[in-house]
Amino acid sequence: MDLTTDVRYLKGVGEKKAKLFYKLGLFTIGDLLTYFPRSYEDRSSIKKIHELEPDTSVCIEGCLVSAPRLTQVRQQLSIIRFQVSDGTDLLDVTCFNQPWLKNKLETGVKYVFFGKVTGNLIRREMVNPSIEPSDSPPRLTRRIKSIYRLRAGISQQMLSDTIEQCLRIVGDNIPDPLPESVKQKHQLAHARFAYENIHIPSSGYALETARRRLIFEELFILTLGLRLMRSAGTASGPDIKVPALDDFMRQLPFELTSAQERAIRDIFSDMSSGRSMNRLIQGDVGSGKTIVAAAAAWASVSNGYQCALMAPTEILATQHFEELEPLFGKFGFRTALLTGSMSAKQKREVKELIKSGFYHLIIGTHALITEDTEYSNLGLVITDEQHRFGVRQRAALTAKGEVPHTLVMSATPIPRTLALIMYGDLDVSVIDELPPGRKRVNTYAVDESKRDRIYNFIRRLVAEGRQVFIVCPLVEDPEGLDDGRKAVEAYTKQLSEEIFPDLRIGFVHGKLRQSDKDAVMKSFVEGKIDILVSTTVIEVGINVPNASLMIVENAERFGLSQLHQLRGRVGRGKHESYCILISDSKNEATLSRLSIMTNTNDGFVISEEDLKLRGPGDFFGDRQHGIPKLKIADLADNADTLREAAYAALELLNDDPELTSPENMKLRKAVFEMIDQFRS
Structure with a gap:
């Protein structure tokens, strides 16, 4: 048996129970090992009965001082009652529908009980506790117990026992994709230790060590995959001879901020590099991203290429058109507006002129990516408000050119850690300065x-x-x-x-x-x-x-x-x-x-707080960005580990850009499996 073995072949599972596991997405031993607990219950320390407080879940150790009394209330309901003492006080125990306990539990024998304490400080009680003899190996008590998400038909104990069985089967053959050098530098545990202690923690420290290792591994592989996808996407792009920015600025009725100029320099550097640009412009509300995009469009059309700017709504597309059409007209360039609500005749006429190369800057909505919209020489694609577009829509527009430059504008400030993942395939410029005169609300x-x-x-x-x-x-x-x-x-x-x-x-x-x-x-x-x-x-x-x-x-x-x-x-x-x-x-x-x-009024501060409060789900929406579902890492809680993993990924790729060295072959396999998830 190995990681690919079907769960139905495991002891105690079989064909019938396997179907329940399949409903949880658990098909193989490997799936079970990466089905991580959602929480933990600390059953490791034993309390004295006289210390117990109501509404707490605890472990106690004691002997039965009275024989179990069985009462058969009706056919489907039996009750067993007995008392336990640990020398400090008495605890009443009640168990429902477990009649076998009458013959299994003996007075004078030590047992360990875990359960929720009810009653008051004078009379304490546990109902349906977990029970095991003190001299038996700890399974239900005296340990940190993993709690899993379940479906009907699978109990916590069944799932725990099955995962423990998998750990015994796989043993030292659990694959460890992390190179020794990375583990040593970042003080990370080995894979076997991590998987054993994430499911069966030997201590609180061992659990934290295991979690840190597995979270780092997941984020490390994810950022490596994004970096490799980015480098694979940097094909030769349109050759842009960057004109003097002063010529463009002279036509503006205002001064650019230093942050806007910095972003434009990033863009011009990309466009003149001979490689295809893939850049995200991030800025707060009102920081002036549109004019930065306009500078990129101007550089593109000045070199004889067309530029397509796609907005998420017709209102916004029209607003961009009304703002940019007169500006580009000053340079002798023609601007078109193409939206879904235009008449068929209007659309046909505009599309014919786009195809002929008559229009230089084309602004629109999803109409820009319909099959019958053809471009003469598309050199730059700008998508506004990336949150409203999925990866496929962006890719469809990019496919309209050979390998055009791509610029994405996001008006919703994204926490920097989240941007590493959401836009890991893009270079990022941040406009962190508002234009003068922009009033605080x-x-x-x-x-x-x-x-x-x-x-x-x-x-x-x-x-x-x-x-x-x-x-x-x-x-x-x-x-x-x-x-x-x-x-x-x-x-x-x-x-x-x-x-x-x-x-x-x-x-x-x-x-x-x-x-x-x-x-x-x-x-x-x-x-x-x-x-x-x-x-x-x-x-x-x-x-x-x-x-x-x-x-x-x-x-x-x-x-x-x-x-x-x-x-x-x-x-x-x-x-x-x-x-x-x-x-x-x-x-x-x-x-x-x-x-x-x-x-x-700082959108970046607000976005960090929003991420802490609501988690990354709201930023991802319906996972439209194609990010694989994380199994253990949480982008809100593990921001520090994400930064550490991202820097480690950059460092490794500097030494081995294709991950082809012998030490990195297992890692390469894991990274490309993750990339396949992106593309599926």
Whole structure:
């Protein structure tokens, strides 16, 4: 038997039970060994009965002072009762539906019991404890017990026993992909020790040592795989002769920040290297990523190549077009807009001109990657708001050119540790400086008692000529549709009829037709609507400099990064701006979360806090980035180990770029197995 042996051949499993294991995704011995416990129960220390406190789970050791009494209540219910003493006090024990214990337990013999203590300090009791003789090897007690995720039909003991059997079978043949040099440098345990002590910890220290080794291994292999994928993707790219940046800057109505200039230099260096660029531009809300992308597009079109910029929404694509078309026109370059809502005739005409090379910069939505969209000479692909795109969509656009340069803009600040994994196949530039004049948004967390004051504040701002966003959370309706439509429409009706009958109020939500949504947003941008009520469809990128107040209803239902994105819709003009987070929640964790928003405007600080509070799931969404599911590592909890593993991976690849040295062959195999998971 080896790691590939089917679980049905294990003792005590067989064909019938194997089907239960298959439902857990456990098909082989190897699967069982990497099915790590979700938690642990410390049963290693023995307590004295007189010390026991109610509602604690403990081990005690003692003798039965009374013979077990069996009561058959009815056919399906039997009860056994007895008392145990350890010389300090008595403990009552009750066991349900275990009639065999009557003949198995003897008075005067020492046993170890583990269970939850109930009762009070005068009369203590355990119900259905784990029991084993003191002179037997520790299986149920006197050890740290692993707790696994289960399915119906498989018990903790069955799974533990099966995994222990696997450890005995495999023994020293557990593969160890880590080179000795890496283990020594980072003081990591050997594989056999790690697997034995992750499942059957001999002590708390051994468990921590095992966990650290296996977490490091998983993150080390993951970062190695991402690095190798990145180097494999660096084929020859379009040859860009970088023009003088001063020529571009002279056409801008503002000065670039030093962070923007640094990001542009990174991009120009990539584009002129002869290799295909794969770069992520990360920046906070309002840090000026669009103009950095525009500089990259300008360098591309100045060299005779086309540039495609794909945005996640038509509103944002139109906004980019309106901003960049006049700028590129100053250099004699033609810009096209291509979106799904255009008529078939319009799309056909634009696509023909794209194919002929007439247009230099093409801005659009998913219409840019349809099969019938052909380019004349695509040299640069820019995807905006990467969170809204999957890897396949990005790849589909890249496939439109030979090997075009790729630039990704992410407006949601990502914790640096998480960026290592989410964008490990990309080089990263961070714009960590806001343009001068970008105002801090005054943020307040309030409850329902302040609603009248909020409405008065809205009226005052509108009277001054400002505009207001009000965001409602998505609400689950009876059909289970989480679209927020009913909440938005009902609230808009209430505002229009009861509170602000004299103001112009509009609404947008996810179920509106795109053309209707665009019409409302256009009216808001043009100042024809005073108050816009919406779901989070407005969180991405929309630019309304005259909007100076963002109100978020039921703010406790949003994540921190999402709240920060919503707040970023205001504070874009010359006016003092405000964000009011309304929540009646008394939950301490919620109040703490909202206080983070009131204390900082730094998106990177907020994203780190969000990662700690909510975990990486919200950043990954539906795993659209193709990251394999981690088996033991947690990106929020293991940030330090991730950094250590990432640096170790870089160091190793400097010495052995292809992992072809004899010492690294097992590691190479593990890395390429992980890469296959990315691609499947």
